[in-house]
Amino acid sequence: MAINWVDRAENANGRVVLTQQELKIPGIRMFGKHHTQKAIPALQKHYHENCFEFTFLSKGSIRFSVDEKCYNLSGGDLFIVNPNEVHDTDAHPMTLHSMFWFQLDVSDPKRFLYLEESVASGLIDRLNALELRVVQLDETQAHAILSQVFLNFCSPSQHQRDMGAFLLVYF
Secondary structure, three states: OOEEOOOOOEEEOOEEEEEHHHHOOOOEEEEEEEEOOOOEOOOOOEEOOOEEEEEEEEEEEEEEEEOOEEEEEEOOEEEEEOOOOOEEOOOOOEOOEEEEEEEEEOOOHHHOOOOOHHHHHHHHHHHHOOOOOEEEOOHHHHHHHHHHHHHHHOOOOHHHHHHHHHHHHHO
């Protein structure tokens, strides 16, 4: 049975998870960075209520499964999971890798990444219309943008965190 997974804030063992409570940015449920030093256990079947989840793998390889279909990812791949969609790692441990991942809560277009409601609704509609599950990105450029987003999000300054949100919209 799948669980509704809600990440908690964390900063240990190469893993940093920033949640809505720290970020205070409407529409971002969480943003994380993970650099493994050793293989970690498989992810159990789970979903994220009302959230898209984007995972950008910058190094290594990992495997995800959605609706019994497996996706093998390597550096430069962006993996997209739709809201409420059950996914896991198909009982495979997660090998050495570096990644960024984030969840966008699309339940309220009036409060989404500081965008005006009609713009937010349009963006959410475009996200819902995506047909690709895996998108190959320019690894260097995507890593640079998401690294800057992460640095901004780690700032104690709300202004800097807001700048991170604007970069994420650009991404």
